[in-house]
Amino acid sequence: xxxxxxxxxxxxxxxxxxxxxxxxxxxxxxxxxxxxxxxxxxxxxxxxxxxxxxxxxxxxxxxxxxxxxxxxxxxxxxxxxxxxxxxxxxxxxxxxxxxxxxxxxxxxxxxxxxxxxxxxxxx
Amino acid sequence: xxxxxxxxxxxxxxxxxxxxxxxxxxxxxxxxxxxxxxxxxxxxxxxxxxxxxxxxxxxxxxxxxxxxxxxxxxxxxxxxxxxxxxxxxxxxxxxxxxxxxxxxxxxxxxxxxxxxxxxxxxxxxxxxxxxxxxxxxxxxxxxxxxxxxxxxxxxxxxxxxxxxxxxxxxxxxxxxxxxxxxxxxxxxxxxxxxxxxxxxxxxxxxxxxxxxxxxxxxxxxxxxxxxxxxxxxxxxxxxxxxxxxxxxxxxxxxxxxxxxxxxxxxxxxxxxxxxxxxxxxxxxxxxxxxxxxxxxxxxxxxxxxxxxxxxxxxxxxxxxxxxxxxxxxxxxxxxxxxxxxxxxxxxxxxxxxxxxxxxxxxxxxxxxxxxxxxxxxxxxxxxxxxxxxxxxxxx
Numbered sequence: 285x286x287x288x289x290x291x292x293x294x295x296x297x298x299x300x301x302x303x304x305x306x307x308x309x310x311x312x313x314x315x316x317x318x319x320x321x322x323x324x325x326x327x328x329x330x331x332x333x334x335x336x337x338x339x340x341x342x343x344x345x346x347x348x349x350x351x352x353x354x355x356x357x358x359x360x361x362x363x364x365x366x367x368x369x370x371x372x373x374x375x376x377x378x379x380x381x382x383x384x385x386x387x388x389x390x391x392x393x394x395x396x397x398x399x400x401x402x403x404x405x406x407x
Numbered sequence: 408x409x410x411x412x413x414x415x416x417x418x419x420x421x422x423x424x425x426x427x428x429x430x431x432x433x434x435x436x437x438x439x440x441x442x443x444x445x446x447x448x449x450x451x452x453x454x455x456x457x458x459x460x461x462x463x464x465x466x467x468x469x470x471x472x473x474x475x476x477x478x479x480x481x482x483x484x485x486x487x488x489x490x491x492x493x494x495x496x497x498x499x500x501x502x503x504x505x506x507x508x509x510x511x512x513x514x515x516x517x518x519x520x521x522x523x524x525x526x527x528x529x530x531x532x533x534x535x536x537x538x539x540x541x542x543x544x545x546x547x548x549x550x551x552x553x554x555x556x557x558x559x560x561x562x563x564x565x566x567x568x569x570x571x572x573x574x575x576x577x578x579x580x581x582x583x584x585x586x587x588x589x590x591x592x593x594x595x596x597x598x599x600x601x602x603x604x605x606x607x608x609x610x611x612x613x614x615x616x617x618x619x620x621x622x623x624x625x626x627x628x629x630x631x632x633x634x635x636x637x638x639x640x641x642x643x644x645x646x647x648x649x650x651x652x653x654x655x656x657x658x659x660x661x662x663x664x665x666x667x668x669x670x671x672x673x674x675x676x677x678x679x680x681x682x683x684x685x686x687x688x689x690x691x692x693x694x695x696x697x698x699x700x701x702x703x704x705x706x707x708x709x710x711x712x713x714x715x716x717x718x719x720x721x722x723x724x725x726x727x728x729x730x731x732x733x734x735x736x737x738x739x740x741x742x743x744x745x746x747x748x749x750x751x752x753x754x755x756x757x758x759x760x761x762x763x764x765x766x767x768x769x770x771x772x773x774x775x776x777x778x779x780x781x782x783x784x785x786x787x788x789x790x791x792x793x794x795x796x797x798x799x800x801x802x
Contacts, residue, residue, distance in 0.1 A: 286562045381564035382514055404561045 287336055287405040288385040291374040292398040314397070321395035322373075329377060334388065336376040344370035372398060376405075413442050416458055418530045420465045422502035425509075425565055428469055431555050435527070437472060441465035503528070504616045505565050507609075511578040512563050519554040520581050522547055528612075529585075529605040539588065539602050575617070579626050579682060582609045586630050590637070597641045597786035603634055614669075621676040625683030628669035632689035635662035640786075647790035651698040663693045684713040703732045720746045724757055736764040752781035756791060768798055 309315035322340075329335035344363040351358045363370055375392060379385040385402050393400040417438055424434035441464040445457070454460040510523040522540070525531045533551065537544040557563065568574040589602025610627040617623045639657040642648050670690040673683040688709045695701040710726035723746055731739035740761045748754035759774035775795035782788050 381562045381566075382512075383564050383566075383568065385561075386514065402561075406560075 285378040285380060287376055287378055289374060289376055289403045289405065290389050290392050291371045291401045292396045293371060293401060294398040318397045325391055325395040334377045334379060336378055338375040340373035341371060414530050416461050417442055418528050419499055419503060420461055421527055422506040423462065423499055424465060424469055425506060426502045431558060433469055433472060437465045437469035440468040500616055503612065504567050507578055508567055508574060509558060509563055509565050511581045513577055514561065514563060515554050515557065519550050521584060522550045523554050524581050525585065525605060526551055529609055531605060535601060539599055575620060575622065579622060582606050582626060590633060591784055597645055603637065606630060607634055621673050621678045622680040622682050624669050625673050625680060625686045628666045628686035629682050629689060631662045632666035632686060632693050635659040635666065635693060645786055645789060646793065647786040650692060655697065666690065679712065681713060681717045684709055703729055707733060720748050724748060724754060728757060731761060736761040752778045755781065763798060772798055
């Protein structure tokens with residue numbers, strides 16, 4: 285069965301977590317609502333046998349890039365790309381084809397309140 | 408003769424092989440090899456059943472390829488490798504429908520859908536597509552290759568979707584785009600008959616495959632009723648001829664009759680949609696023996712219905728042309744001036760015509776000039792140029 289990475293962008297995906305912010309959401313209430321809805325969606329994936337793995341990520345500022353393509357690994361603080369959007373969390377799901385994966389992504393997007401990128405795994 | 412067979416058969420081969428082997432590249436290559444074999448083998452004598460011959464040969468070619476690949480990779484030949492069963496006719500049609508939906512999948516970029524559909528469903532060569540879309544062969548080839556790679560990697564399914572109506576919109580939009588690109592090319596030439604023909608062929612196919620989808624019927628009717636006027640649309644000087652000046656005896660009565668019958672079927676189905684309403688509008692135009700016989704009241708009703716389902720400024724602009732006939736140019740101009748379409752050449756051309764009728768020549772001249780700057784089609788530019796000249800010479 286093909287596997288897809290569904291990654292959440294634009295919500296819960298701040299670069300940093302300064303005081304008074306809610307993990308990229310507008311308010312504590314909204315963050316809570318997104319968490320609750322995401323929990324329901326996760327359970328649905330498990331029940332339907334589509335769940336492989338899921339996780340929310342710490343802010344992009346906590347990332348470290350390792351580049352060992354040269355002689356020695358070079359470590360760089362921060363995310364790989366200095367873009368405006370970072371992944372806030374992700375699912376790995378099993379789906380027979382892209383149409384099913386896109387349906388799941390739409391549900392995940394509604395639950396997490398962020399845009400979701402769908403990307404197939406190799407193999 | 409042989410070319411006709413290939414034009415029809417090649418897309419069918421690709422569709423059928425894609426279903427059976429699950430691989431677009433393999434299907435395309437095997438279909439191509441079968442056609443090549445036919446070119447050399449049929450010089451002496453055509454086989455009694457060219458389609459069947461091609462299907463059998465293409466299947467064998469696909470199996471050969473799979474065997475070669477599996478030997479190279481040291482794998483066992485795949486279970487899918489088996490001689491073909493004779494294909495029932497409806498299976499071939501199902502396969503074509505699946506392929507259309509795959510090519511027009513919303514996960515593909517719109518320009519990729521267009522190129523892929525022209526290549527795999529309409530059977531145009533990469534060279535023909537590049538010429539039609541004013542692009543390079545390399546760019547079109549890359550666009551198609553990338554789209555096919557995504558179909559394969561992301562497992563875009565080879566199925567007719569469950570939510571057919573929603574996805575059918577995407578498919579119809581691609582066919583409509585192909586036709587418009589042929590009927591009013593964005594630049595370069597007056598008309599691209601190859602694209603018009605490809606679009607009509609695709610619309611016929613969709614209507615044949617989905618006879619109970621009135622929007623598919625509507626699109627075919629719309630294309631036929633528009634295409635029926637093709638011969639009168641550009642004069643010998645390469646200038647666009649507007650509806651009021653077209654020699655109606657040059658319209659194709661066969662296409663008009665066919666289009667009218669389809670519109671009647673849509674009316675009976677009673678599930679109106681944008682393509683059906685545009686077809687009905689064209690049915691009213693083509694039903695009038697002369698321009699002065701046009702039933703403007705009927706057009707006003709139809710445009711209002713169209714605006715209700717498709718409330719765009721372009722529809723409002725076309726409705727205003729009807730308003731001009733019913734209520735006069737002043738009323739129409741008031742509507743047009745309120746539309747946010749200042750970057751659209753037809754907006755300025757329509758304004759120019761209305762201003763001319765109101766005797767406001769200076770403003771009309773400026774509007775023609777703006778329309779000419781924005782228009783890309785050479786036939787349209789020539790038409791606008793002459794209209795502006797007439798204005799200068801007029802009273």
